[in-house]
Amino acid sequence: MTGFDNFPFWLRFAHFINIIFITLLIRSGIEILSALPKLYWNDHAKPGTEWIKFTKKKMPEDRLWISLEEEESFSSWIALPGRKNLGLGRHWHFFSIIFWIANGAAYYLLLFTSDEWQHLVPTTLSTVPDAFHDAILYASFHFPPPGHPYNAIQQLTYFVVVFILGPFMIATGAAMSPAIDARFPKYPRIFRGRQVARSLHFLGMIAFVLFIIIHLTMVISERFSENMGNIVLGHTTSFGVAAGLFTLIVLFVIIVHIWVTGISLRKPRRIQNSLDLAIVPAKWLLFRKATSKQQFTKSKVSSFFRVNGYPPDTNEYKNLLENKFNTYKLKIFGLVQRQLELSLSDLHAMSKQEQITEHYCIQGWTAIGGWAGVPMQYIISLCTPLPDARYVVFRSFQYTNGDEFYEVLDLEIVKHQQTILAYELNGEPLDIGHGAPLRLRAETQLGYKMVKWIRSIEFVYDYKNIGMGQGGHREDHMYYSPRAGI
Numbered sequence: 246m247t248g249f250d251n252f253p254f255w256l257r258f259a260h261f262i263n264i265i266f267i268t269l270l271i272r273s274g275i276e277i278l279s280a281l282p283k284l285y286w287n288d289h290a291k292p293g294t295e296w297i298k299f300t301k302k303k304m305p306e307d308r309l310w311i312s313l314e315e316e317e318s319f320s321s322w323i324a325l326p327g328r329k330n331l332g333l334g335r336h337w338h339f340f341s342i343i344f345w346i347a348n349g350a351a352y353y354l355l356l357f358t359s360d361e362w363q364h365l366v367p368t369t370l371s372t373v374p375d376a377f378h379d380a381i382l383y384a385s386f387h388f389p390p391p392g393h394p395y396n397a398i399q400q401l402t403y404f405v406v407v408f409i410l411g412p413f414m415i416a417t418g419a420a421m422s423p424a425i426d427a428r429f430p431k432y433p434r435i436f437r438g439r440q441v442a443r444s445l446h447f448l449g450m451i452a453f454v455l456f457i458i459i460h461l462t463m464v465i466s467e468r469f470s471e472n473m474g475n476i477v478l479g480h481t482t483s484f485g486v487a488a489g490l491f492t493l494i495v496l497f498v499i500i501v502h503i504w505v506t507g508i509s510l511r512k513p514r515r516i517q518n519s520l521d522l523a524i525v526p527a528k529w530l531l532f533r534k535a536t537s538k539q540q541f542t543k544s545k546v547s548s549f550f551r552v553n554g555y556p557p558d559t560n561e562y563k564n565l566l567e568n569k570f571n572t573y574k575l576k577i578f579g580l581v582q583r584q585l586e587l588s589l590s591d592l593h594a595m596s597k598q599e600q601i602t603e604h605y606c607i608q609g610w611t612a613i614g615g616w617a618g619v620p621m622q623y624i625i626s627l628c629t630p631l632p633d634a635r636y637v638v639f640r641s642f643q644y645t646n647g648d649e650f651y652e653v654l655d656l657e658i659v660k661h662q663q664t665i666l667a668y669e670l671n672g673e674p675l676d677i678g679h680g681a682p683l684r685l686r687a688e689t690q691l692g693y694k695m696v697k698w699i700r701s702i703e704f705v706y707d708y709k710n711i712g713m714g715q716g717g718h719r720e721d722h723m724y725y726s727p728r729a730g731i
């Protein structure tokens with residue numbers, strides 16, 4: 246860092262806001278990573294093909310294992326909030342994204358409506374060779390001569406971080422959203438798929454962490470008092486005041502992290518609801534019209550498709566299985582003009598829809614499968630929901646910790662053309678792990694919304710008195726969001 250005067254207030258303020266949200270993004274990102282601590286360069290995410298992993302667990306070969314078993318518990322010292330809290334980690338990530346992007350947008354605007362941009366944007370071609378020369382000097386523990394206000398390598402680094410790395414995190418992050426990818430299937434292909442985007446997003450985080458470490462080292466080792474004055478007060482005349490304020494800022498950031506971690510672990514529901522005040526409207530703006538246009542070719546189908554959730558082990562389900570599901574009856578009721586009871590052969594006799602789509606598990610893995618079944622649009626035309634019906638509750642034969650598994654979907658999502666009741670996967674009848682005899686496919690949603698082993702479908706006005714009232718089993722118990730577009 247070199248000396249220069251008069252950092253404007255907006256720049257110092259944006260820098261401070263950025264410190265808070267980037268550190269929250271890094272820690273909550275690490276929490277998300279802990280749910281599937283393996284990264285892939287292919288969308289099939291086949292176990293064993295990861296290029297890096299942060300777990301020593303080996304999945305058993307002699308029994309059915311589910312992807313929840315792959316999850317690691319990361320310490321709250323690095324992950325927000327740590328200890329296997331994917332739901333809250335995602336809440337913190339999405340909350341921080343909103344403010345990080347808003348702060349970044351305001352910073353860009355002010356940068357280009359003042360002359361501050363000239364400090365960051367190289368305006369001569371010689372910047373690149375000069376930066377190379379500066380790098381050699383730093384590598385041999387010498388400081389290059391100060392620039393105006395930065396030397397070439399500083400200018401180039403800040404330029405890359407502000408104008409390339411930041412937008413890169415937004416672009417790769419967006420490519421991880423099922424709602425975006427289902428609606429614009431060509432978009433994730435820019436990165437060669439969701440898993441590559443995920444790996445690049447992770448490498449972007451590493452780049453940010455390295456930048457922060459080097460940036461801090463340089464600030465401290467080179468002209469510390471001038472740097473302190475500039476970034477805290479905007480001038481270099483009172484080092485004592487600047488150093489005092491800087492210490493307070495660092496303490497404030499540390500206290501924010503300790504507080505948000507502690508309260509997220511102690512009062513998860515309260516934090517979820519508070520963060521949702523910002524997340525829900527943002528998701529509504531972005532994803533309210535999400536519809537799926539996915540259609541992969543057969544050659545893209547994954548040879549391995551993880552399962553999540555243990556199959557039901559009740560006598561009721563075992564009996565159905567023994568009878569090869571011949572006695573299965575899907576019940577459709579609630580706010581409808583006609584209640585229905587449909588056997589598997591009834592469902593097979595209805596119009597069949599096939600779709601090859603990508604499954605997005607909330608834990609991070611993906612797999613491409615060819616599904617076939619009855620469009621929910623057709624079921625809706627048979628039962629005709631009453632005008633009061635706003636949500637659809639899909640109940641499963643499966644119980645987790647004594648509670649029936651269920652998920653609620655917005656009627657609008659259920660009406661989508663690619664929302665089907667699937668009874669086949671890749672041309673074969675559904676196997677038990679993937680939800681036999683019937684499962685939901687709603688392609689703009691994360692996997693946990695697509696209930697397996699479906700027992701019944703109910704059309705309702707509200708879901709507040711179903712389960713714990715959060716909109717699904719995972720929402721009730723794991724603080725996942727009922728809006729699973731991302």
Ligand code: HEM
Pocket residue numbers: 267270271273274275277278279281335338342346414415416417418419421422443446447449450453607608609731
């Ligand atoms: C410097 C800023 C950021 C850092 C350090 C960061 C870091 C991370 C990390 C480490 C993960 C975990 C990857 C995984 O295992 O799946 C993650 C997930 C994610 N990030 Fe970021 N991120 C940043 C900004 C953003 C932005 C701006 C967006 C918005 C578009 C975004 C969207 C996402 C999404 C959608 C996920 C996956 C969430 C899920 O499906 O559970 N991130 N981030």
